[in-house]
Amino acid sequence: MGAGLSGLVAAREIARAGHSVAVLEARSRVGGRMLDQPIAGGEVVDLGAEFIGPTQNHIRALVDELGIATFPSPNEGQNVYLAGGRRMAYSDTGPTGTAPPDLALLTDLLLAIPQLNSLSLRVGAEAPWDAPGAAQLDSQSLETWLRRNSPAGQRFMDVARAATRPIFGAEPRELSLLFVLFFIAASGDERTVGTFERNFNTRNGAQQDRIDGGTQQIATKLAEGLGRRVIRRSPVRRIVTGRGYVDVISDRYVNRARRVIVALPPVLAGRIRYEPALPSLRDGLTARMPQGHLIKIQAIYERPFWRGDGLNGSSISDAGPINVTYDSSPRSGAPGALLGFVGGDEARAFTRLSRDARRRAALESLARGFGARARDPIAYFETDWAAEPYTRGCPVAIAPPGVLSTYGRALREPIGRLYWAGTETSTYWNGYMDGAVRAGRRAAREVLERL
Amino acid sequence: MGAGLSGLVAAREIARAGHSVAVLEARSRVGGRMLDQPIAGGEVVDLGAEFIGPTQNHIRALVDELGIATFPSPNEGQNVYLAGGRRMAYSDTGPTGTAPPDLALLTDLLLAIPQLNSLSLRVGAEAPWDAPGAAQLDSQSLETWLRRNSPAGQRFMDVARAATRPIFGAEPRELSLLFVLFFIAASGDERTVGTFERNFNTRNGAQQDRIDGGTQQIATKLAEGLGRRVIRRSPVRRIVTGRGYVDVISDRYVNRARRVIVALPPVLAGRIRYEPALPSLRDGLTARMPQGHLIKIQAIYERPFWRGDGLNGSSISDAGPINVTYDSSPRSGAPGALLGFVGGDEARAFTRLSRDARRRAALESLARGFGARARDPIAYFETDWAAEPYTRGCPVAIAPPGVLSTYGRALREPIGRLYWAGTETSTYWNGYMDGAVRAGRRAAREVLERL
Numbered sequence: 018m019g020a021g022l023s024g025l026v027a028a029r030e031i032a033r034a035g036h037s038v039a040v041l042e043a044r045s046r047v048g049g050r051m052l053d054q055p056i057a058g059g060e061v062v063d064l065g066a067e068f069i070g071p072t073q074n075h076i077r078a079l080v081d082e083l084g085i086a087t088f089p090s091p092n093e094g095q096n097v098y099l100a101g102g103r104r105m106a107y108s109d110t111g112p113t114g115t116a117p118p119d120l121a122l123l124t125d126l127l128l129a130i131p132q133l134n135s136l137s138l139r140v141g142a143e144a145p146w147d148a149p150g151a152a153q154l155d156s157q158s159l160e161t162w163l164r165r166n167s168p169a170g171q172r173f174m175d176v177a178r179a180a181t182r183p184i185f186g187a188e189p190r191e192l193s194l195l196f197v198l199f200f201i202a203a204s205g206d207e208r209t210v211g212t213f214e215r216n217f218n219t220r221n222g223a224q225q226d227r228i229d230g231g232t233q234q235i236a237t238k239l240a241e242g243l244g245r246r247v248i249r250r251s252p253v254r255r256i257v258t259g260r261g262y263v264d265v266i267s268d269r270y271v272n273r274a275r276r277v278i279v280a281l282p283p284v285l286a287g288r289i290r291y292e293p294a295l296p297s298l299r300d301g302l303t304a305r306m307p308q309g310h311l312i313k314i315q316a317i318y319e320r321p322f323w324r325g326d327g328l329n330g331s332s333i334s335d336a337g338p339i340n341v342t343y344d345s346s347p348r349s350g351a352p353g354a355l356l357g358f359v360g361g362d363e364a365r366a367f368t369r370l371s372r373d374a375r376r377r378a379a380l381e382s383l384a385r386g387f388g389a390r391a392r393d394p395i396a397y398f399e400t401d402w403a404a405e406p407y408t409r410g411c412p413v414a415i416a417p418p419g420v421l422s423t424y425g426r427a428l429r430e431p432i433g434r435l436y437w438a439g440t441e442t443s444t445y446w447n448g449y450m451d452g453a454v455r456a457g458r459r460a461a462r463e464v465l466e467r468l
Numbered sequence: 469m470g471a472g473l474s475g476l477v478a479a480r481e482i483a484r485a486g487h488s489v490a491v492l493e494a495r496s497r498v499g500g501r502m503l504d505q506p507i508a509g510g511e512v513v514d515l516g517a518e519f520i521g522p523t524q525n526h527i528r529a530l531v532d533e534l535g536i537a538t539f540p541s542p543n544e545g546q547n548v549y550l551a552g553g554r555r556m557a558y559s560d561t562g563p564t565g566t567a568p569p570d571l572a573l574l575t576d577l578l579l580a581i582p583q584l585n586s587l588s589l590r591v592g593a594e595a596p597w598d599a600p601g602a603a604q605l606d607s608q609s610l611e612t613w614l615r616r617n618s619p620a621g622q623r624f625m626d627v628a629r630a631a632t633r634p635i636f637g638a639e640p641r642e643l644s645l646l647f648v649l650f651f652i653a654a655s656g657d658e659r660t661v662g663t664f665e666r667n668f669n670t671r672n673g674a675q676q677d678r679i680d681g682g683t684q685q686i687a688t689k690l691a692e693g694l695g696r697r698v699i700r701r702s703p704v705r706r707i708v709t710g711r712g713y714v715d716v717i718s719d720r721y722v723n724r725a726r727r728v729i730v731a732l733p734p735v736l737a738g739r740i741r742y743e744p745a746l747p748s749l750r751d752g753l754t755a756r757m758p759q760g761h762l763i764k765i766q767a768i769y770e771r772p773f774w775r776g777d778g779l780n781g782s783s784i785s786d787a788g789p790i791n792v793t794y795d796s797s798p799r800s801g802a803p804g805a806l807l808g809f810v811g812g813d814e815a816r817a818f819t820r821l822s823r824d825a826r827r828r829a830a831l832e833s834l835a836r837g838f839g840a841r842a843r844d845p846i847a848y849f850e851t852d853w854a855a856e857p858y859t860r861g862c863p864v865a866i867a868p869p870g871v872l873s874t875y876g877r878a879l880r881e882p883i884g885r886l887y888w889a890g891t892e893t894s895t896y897w898n899g900y901m902d903g904a905v906r907a908g909r910r911a912a913r914e915v916l917e918r919l
Binding site: 152160190301403406410423 | 606607612615641738749751761813819852854860861868869873874
């Protein structure tokens with residue numbers, strides 16, 4: 018259940034193996050956190066998941082198979098860096114790579130990031146709860162670790178925050194060090210070691226490529242293939258396991274099945290009633306892994322005017338509400354689009370503003386990076402996934418200290434006839450579309466072994 | 469809704485003010501985490517809440533008003549301390565007070581505990597999220613702080629763990645320092661400063677007194693007073709706010725009301741569907757404050773045999789599964805009862821054992837403290853509140869790093885026609901029966917101001 022990417026992939030695998038399957042979806046649409054928004058010129062922008070990158074071979078193969086085209090994310094020109102009230106443009110092919118050439122930052126950055134990457138090797142993507150020293154790594158927040166390992170201090174902390182907000186929808190104080198190390202290890206594959214910067218970068222990073230025509234069509238095409246097996250507008254409320262069957266009870270139907278895959282983030286899975294009740298480790302997990310809080314802004318302009326200024330649309334700023342932007346224009350470049358991420362503390366503050374004040378503050382953020390023209394978009398979209406009852410936050414489930422080492426093993430361990438999918442249960446590329454595909458396939462395999 | 473202590477107290481206040489009120493309760497009984505178990509001799513033991521202590525004047529006054537007797541917790545004789553494989557009996561009126569006279573422990577203890585108490589003054593019980601430096605105190609786990617402030621190390625860490633398990637149902641790595649400081653500040657009242665040790669102690673502490681005949685009768689008597697206004701077996705599933713009314717939809721009824729008090733811990737409140745959806749700050753809170761995991765053991769013996777050995781039944785041990793015990797015998801002392809707390813990591817490991825292995829391990833724990841006779845109780849009870857769908861953990865909601873400073877203000881802030889009670893929303897004695905009474909009265913006051 019759940020017609021997001023993971024649930025649809027799982028259902029397809031099971032249907033392909035010749036078994037009957039139904040996908041129950043709460044919403045009237047498929048795609049979960051993949052959502053297209055039509056804009057001028059017959060184009061679309063993505064209000065949710067948007068990018069794919071190197072080592073994300075599962076989503077890449079799926080996209081190819083579905084005959085969906087991709088294109089390189091627009092990345093010509095310089096990045097913008099805003100910190101301490103100063104603005105600087107720099108090239109991500111310069112001596113510091115994607116790191117801004119700010120001396121107040123670089124010492125810490127060059128010390129801390131490689132150290133995190135190297136610690137992540139010890140943790141791995143498969144079973145971070147079994148890593149040597151897992152409990153100890155899980156006993157501290159990322160903020161505790163950063164404070165101890167960044168001698169220069171505040172500037173680095175501000176930029177670290179500007180990075181965790183889009184990546185996790187959270188502040189460094191909300192994140193367990195063990196979880197962050199796992200997440201770094203997960204941003205690779207079975208042959209390629211994960212790195213922190215791969216999460217953040219466009220060039221050779223997770224923002225490398227885009228889906229021509231928007232990511233939601235991946236879900237739409239998968240759903241077309243499944244036809245009437247996808248049942249919309251059917252939020253599941255109860256799952257009752259009996260002898261030899263499971264009844265999945267939605268607002269509209271009772272579906273009886275032999276096995277059930279719950280393809281939802283833990284916090285949503287926890288809001289279903291299970292009979293018999295789930296073991297306390299699994300129930301405890303659903304109470305301990307919230308989704309991050311990330312709001313995605315899409316500002317649409319006649320043209321991607323920043324390109325004319327030699328800028329590529331990527332920026333990082335220590336001042337909110339938008340800390341990070343990317344060029345989000347469709348392939349044609351007409352119209353242009355800038356996406357901005359408002360996450361963590363900035364997201365929580367943002368939701369307290371009026372609609373007008375939010376728009377003004379967001380566009381002012383963009384104007385600081387890209388000039389006055391950014392203040393007058395032809396369209397403006399704001400998507401707060403935390404306000405959606407069938408999502409409750411974005412981009413991914415996060416673990417505060419003390420959770421992953423203790424409850425993590427319940428993430429994908431089947432319970433009787435119940436199996437767990439969703440990108441939050443993936444090893445590699447947890448939280449990304451690639452992880453959703455991986456998790457869907459893994460859950461389908463587990464079920465097929467028992468059918 | 470919720471016929472635990474807080475909900476019943478709130479309903480009584482509203483009924484007394486001459487307004488109509490209904491208490492919807494999911495279970496077939498009232499009392500929530502207050503639950504009596506009949507034992508030999510027509511006596512009962514408490515499977516949930518048990519003690520009251522100094523500065524808990526709200527529950528004290530309620531008990532007096534209901535004509536329920538209390539008695540001092542049996543406390544004659546010596547405490548037992550088990551650490552590093554050694555066993556030591558000591559008096560809690562000796563030079564070290566309730567602290568075990570263990571040199572490997574005392575230096576750290578005498579350094580750390582007063583420091584925590586003094587930090588807690590800065591945090592207070594009213595609005596820890598507004599305390600100076602709240603975000604910074606909330607950025608670290610208790611374990612991080614203990615490691616930094618206990619030079620001697622491991623022994624202290626082991627004992628600290630043995631204390632957080634019964635008090636919070638959690639390990640020091642699961643707890644935010646800010647939350648622990650708040651909890652310490654909360655263990656007092658408007659005139660008396662809270663201390664860590666008041667949570668833990670029998671003499672002058674939160675275990676000072678007992679309810680003659682069991683704590684559940686407090687709820688039973690309150691429910692009697694409310695009569696048919698208490699509606700059992702009616703788990704609430706949806707709360708729909710309309711223009712001028714709220715519909716509370718349980719499995720059996722739709723109750724229309726002008727205002728609704730939700731007297732549930734955040735994690736349970738979060739499993740109700742709200743229409744319109746709750747603001748993301750409140751919803752985020754319900755996904756970020758789990759209940760601790762605490763299992764309560766009651767072992768019943770013909771007589772409280774430890775008293776004859778000069779022991780008072782209190783013990784603390786660095787070895788599980790039971791880390792802390794108290795004498796839990798009824799006033800008559802016939803039969804005798806020892807209660808043991810299995811919390812945090814010990815609770816999670818315990819639930820993976822078979823029923824026989826659990827009983828064996830628990831009794832072996834008791835035997836290490838009180839000798840071989842502890843191995844043969846005439847009755848044995850184990851209560852795992854985390855396994856109860858209408859409780860989901862005990863004794864209280866806990867906050868990992870990054871939650872209280874950010875989401876804490878949503879704990880008791882009314883949302884439209886919805887108000888929040890439950891001990892988890894209290895200022896003083898948060899997590900205790902006293903806090904439940906306080907919170908129920910506060911929520912009733914808020915509602916009465918608007919009726």
